[in-house]
Amino acid sequence: MASAAPPKPGRAPHKAFGALSLPGYRIYLATFALTMMADNVEHVISYWVVFQKFHSAALGGFAVVSHWLPYLIFSVAVGALNDRFDSRRIIQAGAVLFAIVSAGRATSLSPTRCRCGTPWCCSSFMAAPASCG
Numbered sequence: 001m002a003s004a005a006p007p008k009p010g011r012a013p014h015k016a017f018g019a020l021s022l023p024g025y026r027i028y029l030a031t032f033a034l035t036m037m038a039d040n041v042e043h044v045i046s047y048w049v050v051f052q053k054f055h056s057a058a059l060g061g062f063a064v065v066s067h068w069l070p071y072l073i074f075s076v077a078v079g080a081l082n083d084r085f086d087s088r089r090i091i092q093a094g095a096v097l098f099a100i101v102s103a104g105r106a107t108s109l110s111p112t113r114c115r116c117g118t119p120w121c122c123s124s125f126m127a128a129p130a131s132c133g
Contacts, residue, residue, distance in 0.1 A: 035095065042102060043067065050122050059119050066127035 019025045047063050050056075082090055105126075 035098075039098075039102075042106065046105065046126065050126070054119055054122070056119060059123065062123055063126045066123065070127065 015021070020029075043063075047060055050063065051060055078090065078094075
């Protein structure tokens, strides 16, 4: 069995998962994981509430399409912004915008005080958070 090659002079040996040793990255990774879990829970709950209210499979299909289509449409434009501005600021702005829109969506689709009386109103609330991602 061959042994690993020694590191080249002047270079530090490769450390697996080296980013986890940085305190800022650990905080970023933890908050990003929480954000993604909350996003998934929000989708399940909102789709369920919309289905309970309208009993429409078509509206459920629209919810899935409206979640992914804005990501595909806006990814090129945000990539161009990323070339011009700091990536961290773009991520932070997107996260803040996503939190604001998600909070508005959660309050508007709340089963106890649902303000959406029509499927069109609900579909607009379902499409809004995806445009912030």
